[in-house]
Amino acid sequence: MMDVLHWDGTLSAKDFRIGAFAFAQKWENRNLAFPPWSWLPCPKHPWHAPPEEEGYLSLEKICISRPNEEEDVDQISQIDTGEEEPCCSGNEDVLDDATLVQSNHHELHYCDFHIVYSSTFRVPVLYFRAYCSGKFS
Secondary structure, eight states: OOOGGGOOSOOOHHHHHHHHHHHHHHHHHHOTTSOOOEEEEOOOBTTBOOOTTOEEEEEEEEEEOOOOHHHHHHHHHHOOOSSOOOOOOSOOOOOOTTTOOOOOTTEEEEEEEEEEEETTTTEEEEEEEEEEEEEEO
């Protein structure tokens, strides 16, 4: 058992691998609607052969569904803060395409997640990337 009072928060690469497999197993048991995490071995370079256990967790191409605007309005209207909303004067600013990124609500959004081990800091690191497919649902 680890002495938590004197633990500095770091992990060995072996402890990371054990924890990563435990996390992936719990994810698979509790998140049935999502795909499982995959363990990917680190790329091998000709000048450096990493030990077989070196790798990282990967969960890719998770499609994020966005509720439509009617659902957004319904959710907002259910929140009652007890304060009056400020009234708009009707002189709304014209949208300037040069300064505002327009969001297409019908475009598919995806996320990729990777959990890697930082040998420098001896901690797990979560990297994520969100992107649009360019295709419409």
